[in-house]
Amino acid sequence: MLLEKYNLKMIELRNRMVRSACYERMADNDGFVTDRVFKLYSDLAKGGVGLIISGNTLVHRTGFTVDKILCAYDDKYIVGLSEIASVVHKEGGKIALQLTHGGRQSVPALLASKENIAPSAVFEPLMRAMPREMTEEEIWEIIEAFALAAKRAQKAGFDGVQIHGAHGYLVSQFLSGYTNRRDDAWGGDEERRFTFVGEMLKAIRKEVGDSYPVFIKMNYDDYMPGGVTLPEALRTAKRLQDASIDAIEVSTSMYESKIKTARPKILDAADEAYNRVAGMEFKRAVSVPIMLVGGVRSKSVADNILKEGYADLISFGRPLIRQSNLPNLFQQGTERAACISCNGCMNFGKLDYVMCVQLNKHP
Numbered sequence: 001m002l003l004e005k006y007n008l009k010m011i012e013l014r015n016r017m018v019r020s021a022c023y024e025r026m027a028d029n030d031g032f033v034t035d036r037v038f039k040l041y042s043d044l045a046k047g048g049v050g051l052i053i054s055g056n057t058l059v060h061r062t063g064f065t066v067d068k069i070l071c072a073y074d075d076k077y078i079v080g081l082s083e084i085a086s087v088v089h090k091e092g093g094k095i096a097l098q099l100t101h102g103g104r105q106s107v108p109a110l111l112a113s114k115e116n117i118a119p120s121a122v123f124e125p126l127m128r129a130m131p132r133e134m135t136e137e138e139i140w141e142i143i144e145a146f147a148l149a150a151k152r153a154q155k156a157g158f159d160g161v162q163i164h165g166a167h168g169y170l171v172s173q174f175l176s177g178y179t180n181r182r183d184d185a186w187g188g189d190e191e192r193r194f195t196f197v198g199e200m201l202k203a204i205r206k207e208v209g210d211s212y213p214v215f216i217k218m219n220y221d222d223y224m225p226g227g228v229t230l231p232e233a234l235r236t237a238k239r240l241q242d243a244s245i246d247a248i249e250v251s252t253s254m255y256e257s258k259i260k261t262a263r264p265k266i267l268d269a270a271d272e273a274y275n276r277v278a279g280m281e282f283k284r285a286v287s288v289p290i291m292l293v294g295g296v297r298s299k300s301v302a303d304n305i306l307k308e309g310y311a312d313l314i315s316f317g318r319p320l321i322r323q324s325n326l327p328n329l330f331q332q333g334t335e336r337a338a339c340i341s342c343n344g345c346m347n348f349g350k351l352d353y354v355m356c357v358q359l360n361k362h363p
């Protein structure tokens, strides 16, 4: 099942494996692509994955999530982005650009104003920052920035875009009752918390048209008091479907949540696919394709998830950092990814860019 072809809206995928977005920290300091970025995406495409979702890419200068991040907030980035799309297409792959704004989880030191913006002033402990509540004008400016970045991705030849609506970044902050304490058109109840992403989808569609694939990654649980939980997430998924979303990737958590997005210690099959139950609930709630991410390591586990209908596509993050050719290895009979979920690849202090630290030890 995992290695079967799949049609995702108008994209013909060579298999059902998705590279879940992983920031690279490989752009230059001005957000332009480098040879290292081209090599990464060329290797991933050569490795056989069906759909690549790029690392989160910045739509507005007020939302840096990480240093050396890819940027799409200006037309000057289109040329570089188009070279990423072409190296992927040359190797028979497909790629969507992940669009993001960090909101209260932005790195203050990387912002011109040194001040994070967010739906509400809720202190962010990891960034040690109290964000400023966004004005109505700023909200519309950021919505427009997402739409323009989507248009740039389309112009650059990307096969689609994915809104980063998960992990406590700005879109997720608007959806979450924990971070959105507003009582105006943009917050106050579930429906109004949806307004930001709902308006964003309308603005994106105006720029890219109805047939261009637009996906979202969202939390089924924020694991925060007053935050998103599964029943609300399922209603949000229905709203997204009605608002023309083409696929939903199901994930969890914010920076400060105790239960993490990328969980460590995936030791055996029982630890794998830790979001699978939510995947099944999403499959029951909506008819758009569901991508399931989180701890999938074995081909047989992935095959079973697809067979049992817990998801339509399986996303892999850390395993493809370790083995960009994992899809080809699965094809050749390998059963399990070599990734040991040590999370060394997320160690900012020690690494200049994202890489597998185990591989580095044992080349």
Ligand SMILES: Cc1cc2nc3c(=O)[nH]c(=O)nc-3n(C[C@H](O)[C@H](O)[C@H](O)COP(=O)(O)O)c2cc1C
Pocket (backbone or CB within 6 Å): 020, 021, 022, 023, 054, 055, 056, 098, 164, 166, 167, 217, 251, 261, 262, 263, 293, 294, 295, 296, 315, 316, 317, 318, 319, 345, 346, 354
């Ligand atoms: C180094 C690293 C960078 C990541 N960057 C992003 C990102 O840019 N956007 C995103 O949505 N998720 C990001 N994630 C989360 C992954 O996409 C994925 O959801 C998570 O690692 C769980 O899947 P896995 O067990 O297959 O790794 C990142 C994870 C890692 C390890």
